[in-house]
Amino acid sequence: MKAIVIRTYGGPEGLAAVDLPTPVPAAGQVLIATEAVGVGGVDTVLRSGALAAYGFKEGHIPGSEVAGTVTAVGDGVEPAWIGRRVWASTGTGGGYVEQALAQVEEILPLPTGLSVVDAVTLGSSGVVAHFGLRHAHFAPGETVLVRGAAGSIGIMAVQLAARGGAAAVAVTTSSAERGERLRRLGATHVLDRSGEGGEQAPAGYDVIIDVAAGPDLPSFFDRLNPNGRMVAVGAVAGQPPADFGTRIMAEFRKSLSFAAFSAATVTGADRRAVRGEHLAAASRGEIRSVVHEVLPLDAAVLAHQKMDAGEVFGRIVLTP
Numbered sequence: 444m445k446a447i448v449i450r451t452y453g454g455p456e457g458l459a460a461v462d463l464p465t466p467v468p469a470a471g472q473v474l475i476a477t478e479a480v481g482v483g484g485v486d487t488v489l490r491s492g493a494l495a496a497y498g499f500k501e502g503h504i505p506g507s508e509v510a511g512t513v514t515a516v517g518d519g520v521e522p523a524w525i526g527r528r529v530w531a532s533t534g535t536g537g538g539y540v541e542q543a544l545a546q547v548e549e550i551l552p553l554p555t556g557l558s559v560v561d562a563v564t565l566g567s568s569g570v571v572a573h574f575g576l577r578h579a580h581f582a583p584g585e586t587v588l589v590r591g592a593a594g595s596i597g598i599m600a601v602q603l604a605a606r607g608g609a610a611a612v613a614v615t616t617s618s619a620e621r622g623e624r625l626r627r628l629g630a631t632h633v634l635d636r637s638g639e640g641g642e643q644a645p646a647g648y649d650v651i652i653d654v655a656a657g658p659d660l661p662s663f664f665d666r667l668n669p670n671g672r673m674v675a676v677g678a679v680a681g682q683p684p685a686d687f688g689t690r691i692m693a694e695f696r697k698s699l700s701f702a703a704f705s706a707a708t709v710t711g712a713d714r715r716a717v718r719g720e721h722l723a724a725a726s727r728g729e730i731r732s733v734v735h736e737v738l739p740l741d742a743a744v745l746a747h748q749k750m751d752a753g754e755v756f757g758r759i760v761l762t763p
């Protein structure tokens with residue numbers, strides 16, 4: 444089968460197409476003939492080599508989210524899965540392939556009416572957005588700011604905060620055109636990346652969901668209301684400055700909270716329940732998927748170039 448591997452860490456040209464033997468599902472696994480593969484922000488981070496410290500090596504296959512048809516099952520897996528169309532998480536890699544392996548507890552039947560392309564834009568990002576908001580103790584009537592809202596996680600956070608009864612959902616983004624698209628998904632105020640420019644935007648926020656982090660993160664503490672909570676769910680702008688903790692202490696009298704959130708700390712059963720709800724809501728048109736572009740699997744280098752250039756609104760989807 445065809446697969447895309449990270450041959451060398453660095454730029455997109457380090458990705459290479461290779462032929463690999465079709466894998467055989469081990470106990471508890473299924474094999475999926477992939478029809479759609481989501482390209483996530485974490486894939487470009489992996490490709491850059493920034494996660495080498497976490498045990499990832501060159502030769503790794505990126506891609507964490509696929510949809511397609513189950514063609515084989517390992518021991519202990521109900522054979523009735525064979526022939527069913529599913530959404531699947533493949534973990535932190537293993538998705539850019541024609542035949543993907545997934546643990547059976549990480550697959551969900553694709554609801555009628557939801558395309559494979561739409562499904563791979565929201566299965567994983569919805570979990571991060573949902574549990575990120577929960578980690579921030581978001582409650583209806585509160586004001587929310589989503590920083591880095593133009594990616595798949597931010598797009599889901601905007602929609603879920605709006606559906607969850609937020610009093611306001613402000614977003615940071617780099618263009619007015621993206622701002623308009625985010626308004627159509629539920630954003631009420633559009634700010635530039637520094638958090639400025641929103642006409643009549645709230646003076647402060649109860650919750651900030653931050654996909655960006657990076658050097659500007661501490662400046663957003665100033666935008667939190669008393670008892671405000673910021674949750675970092677990503678770091679597309681890099682790590683925050685080392686002294687960012689002292690910036691929270693400088694705001695001591697506001698009782699601010701900062702937390703990081705990883706979906707890895709959510710139980711499989713909880714992830715599965717929420718994904719099931721999101722896929723069903725999307726099939727009814729209540730949650731919208733944002734597909735930037737559909738490209739062939741062979742065009743993974745181009746997809747990563749577009750990601751690196753900041754061109755992508757929502758998600759690129761690869762089709763094997």
Ligand SMILES: NC(=O)c1ccc[n+]([C@@H]2O[C@H](COP(=O)([O-])OP(=O)(O)OC[C@H]3O[C@@H](n4cnc5c(N)ncnc54)[C@H](OP(=O)(O)O)[C@@H]3O)[C@@H](O)[C@H]2O)c1
Pocket residue numbers: 483484485488568571590591592593594595596597615616617618621636654655657675676677678679680704705706707753755756757
């Ligand atoms: N917490 C978890 O469990 C979990 C799971 C999976 C992935 N992740 C993390 O989530 C991140 C990827 O999320 P994603 O795919 O939604 O994001 P993304 O599409 O890579 O980026 C989101 C948006 O951030 C904005 N942005 C880019 N650089 C920025 C900068 N320097 N300053 C401010 N804004 C910037 C861009 O929008 P504008 O140009 O419009 O500003 C971009 O569209 C990665 O850090 C990944 O590791 C976390």
